[in-house]
Amino acid sequence: MKQDWFEMQDIRKRKLANAVWIPLRAVHHYAKQGKYGYVGYLDDFYGVGTLAVPVDKKADAEKLGWMDVGISHNHSGYVENDEYIPADIYRDYGGALIGIHIVLDQRGNSVENIEWHLHQDLVTTLGLKREGDIWVRPAEDYIQVARLTRNGDGGPSLLEIRAAHLRDYLCARGLALYVTSYRDRSEIVEGATHIIWSEGTIKEENDRDRWEGRVIAIHEGGELFGAEWAVFHAARTDIDPEEDVPVMGLPTDDNIASNRWTTKNKAPKLYRVMSELWRTEWVDPGTLSPIVRRDRVAPTAFFIVDAEGRKESRETLAESSRWLWFRPAVICTLAERRGGSLEWYTRDTGRVAGSPGSGVHFGVNGLGLINVYAKDIALLEDWEQVVWAGFNVSPDGKLSQELHASQVKADPAATQAPEAFLREGLGLIQELAQQKLGISLIRKHDDVPKLLARTHRFRATDQHGLYTLAKDVARLTADSIDASQLHTIVAPPKGTQWGSLKSLEKVLASKIDPAKARSLLTPLAGIYELRLADAHLPSNEIAEAIRMVGLDTDAPLVIQGYQLLDAAVTSLYRIAAILNDWDKLPPKSQ
Numbered sequence: 001m002k003q004d005w006f007e008m009q010d011i012r013k014r015k016l017a018n019a020v021w022i023p024l025r026a027v028h029h030y031a032k033q034g035k036y037g038y039v040g041y042l043d044d045f046y047g048v049g050t051l052a053v054p055v056d057k058k059a060d061a062e063k064l065g066w067m068d069v070g071i072s073h074n075h076s077g078y079v080e081n082d083e084y085i086p087a088d089i090y091r092d093y094g095g096a097l098i099g100i101h102i103v104l105d106q107r108g109n110s111v112e113n114i115e116w117h118l119h120q121d122l123v124t125t126l127g128l129k130r131e132g133d134i135w136v137r138p139a140e141d142y143i144q145v146a147r148l149t150r151n152g153d154g155g156p157s158l159l160e161i162r163a164a165h166l167r168d169y170l171c172a173r174g175l176a177l178y179v180t181s182y183r184d185r186s187e188i189v190e191g192a193t194h195i196i197w198s199e200g201t202i203k204e205e206n207d208r209d210r211w212e213g214r215v216i217a218i219h220e221g222g223e224l225f226g227a228e229w230a231v232f233h234a235a236r237t238d239i240d241p242e243e244d245v246p247v248m249g250l251p252t253d254d255n256i257a258s259n260r261w262t263t264k265n266k267a268p269k270l271y272r273v274m275s276e277l278w279r280t281e282w283v284d285p286g287t288l289s290p291i292v293r294r295d296r297v298a299p300t301a302f303f304i305v306d307a308e309g310r311k312e313s314r315e316t317l318a319e320s321s322r323w324l325w326f327r328p329a330v331i332c333t334l335a336e337r338r339g340g341s342l343e344w345y346t347r348d349t350g351r352v353a354g355s356p357g358s359g360v361h362f363g364v365n366g367l368g369l370i371n372v373y374a375k376d377i378a379l380l381e382d383w384e385q386v387v388w389a390g391f392n393v394s395p396d397g398k399l400s401q402e403l404h405a406s407q408v409k410a411d412p413a414a415t416q417a418p419e420a421f422l423r424e425g426l427g428l429i430q431e432l433a434q435q436k437l438g439i440s441l442i443r444k445h446d447d448v449p450k451l452l453a454r455t456h457r458f459r460a461t462d463q464h465g466l467y468t469l470a471k472d473v474a475r476l477t478a479d480s481i482d483a484s485q486l487h488t489i490v491a492p493p494k495g496t497q498w499g500s501l502k503s504l505e506k507v508l509a510s511k512i513d514p515a516k517a518r519s520l521l522t523p524l525a526g527i528y529e530l531r532l533a534d535a536h537l538p539s540n541e542i543a544e545a546i547r548m549v550g551l552d553t554d555a556p557l558v559i560q561g562y563q564l565l566d567a568a569v570t571s572l573y574r575i576a577a578i579l580n581d582w583d584k585l586p587p588k589s590q
Contacts, residue, residue: 186272
């Protein structure tokens with residue numbers, strides 16, 4: 001390695017005060033290869049120990065160094081002068097400084113690895129959830145707040161926390177984090193002429209850092225070059241192994257035989273080039289604690305409130321009596337996040353949430369835009385307001401009629417959203433097919449719950465989205481219907497193949513007028529054709545598929561998405577009605 005690698009200028013310039021992630025504990029090798037004492041050995045080690053102390057005790061803490069706060073200590077409770085000291089408490093010998101270990105190092109044994117525990121007060125107070133070796137914050141879009149890296153043996157090597165959350169916690173508790181670290185870079189080479197430190201050693205020091213570099217001559221195997229050692233050998237001479245019960249007494253000059261000699265290492269000469277950096281730093285508390293102490297911070301999201309484009313933030317929106325307008329894509333963005341959800345109240349109103357417990361009542365207006373009461377947005381967490389703000393638009397298309405009926409007139413619309421009945425419709429025809437026909441009509445598939453959650457009108461924010469929505473509806477209907485089960489009731493003529501929808505049509509036509517059976521399946525057949533419209537169908541076939549579904553191509557795409565779903569659900573329930581009356585219907589001649 002070149003000399004500048006050992007001199008660590010890149011590392012020495014970095015300060016934790018500017019870091020996004022703060023190491024809380026580290027026994028980490030960034031690189032390690034070869035066998036110590038032999039050419040090719042290289043090690044880049046990083047160690048960190050930390051201690052949280054009251055802000056007014058920082059001067060006392062600075063008396064401590066790497067050997068006091070570093071990685072040489074495990075943590076466990078102990079008793080001193082009849083007083084129990086918990087595992088998370090650090091107390092110096094004079095008792096003037098009491099600190100807190102934010103990471104607890106639990107000792108292992110020859111078989112079990114050590115374990116590092118992130119302090120439970122920090123975990124619960126910040127609202128973190130551990131998932132494997134990361135800690136996420138569900139209330140903040142499941143952002144990763146802390147993370148643990150392990151070494152090749154599975155033991156912990158580096159535990160870091162996001163600086164913003166750590167500073168929030170420290171602020172609320174009136175603490176600062178004292179960080180001591182040690183960095184060691186080492187290599188064994190045949191010659192060290194590329195290192196030009198005077199006399200093979202160098203040292204630099206300031207108020208926070210101490211860096212040292214040196215070149216050391218060694219023998220192959222790792223011993224200092226030119227070293228010699230003395231060997232002492234001593235043995236007892238008064239024990240007869242033939243005795244049944246030999247007993248060894250105290251040693252004397254008469255029963256001890258000893259010898260000594262010296263020897264020198266004759267292995268080849270090599271060089272160990274190494275550098276070390278000892279550092280102490282402070283991570284000071286934040287000026288505010290919005291998470292723990294609920295301090296108010298300046299708003300980060302602003303929303304258009306009128307036709308002139310004037311913008312306001314939560315500071316004024318929380319007291320206003322107005323609505324905001326958003327592009328419909330915001331619903332997918334929120335509902336499809338981890339912890340997000342979408343539910344329906346009426347045909348054009350519902351509730352959407354970007355995380356558990358954060359939902360708002362929304363309405364869809366005549367242009368397919370989303371309306372939400374401004375105060376509801378203002379009461380959301382800042383991160384979710386930022387998401388909403390990204391989709392905010394000027395008022396257009398008037399207020400959603402159904403949202404107005406609910407929030408102003410207190411007379412909710414007596415309508416229903418097809419999205420809320422797709423699952424039930426599929427389940428109903430499956431249940432009735434088993435009862436009336438004795439067959440399992442709908443194939444089970446692990447992807448169905450995920451597909452149902454994504455099958456809503458807000459997928460249709462562009463033409464491709466409309467076709468993708470059709471594809472998912474087709475997967476839930478035509479692709480899920482088991483034609484082979486239907487063929488046990490009405491089989492196709494020899495040499496003829498029927499798809500799933502045609503097979504269902506033929507079964508229905510055995511009890512009702514064939515033209516009516518065909519009309520019941522027409523919307524589902526149109527959706528099935530439309531699923532390939534973006535890639536395979538010519539324009540005339542696209543137009544025919546749209547006609548079969550009953551879409552108004554002059555309507556906004558989100559409205560067309562509603563029409564597509566409404567046609568599918570209506571078809572399912574009409575089929576269910578026929579199956580429900582199956583026993584009452586006379587057979588039709590084929």
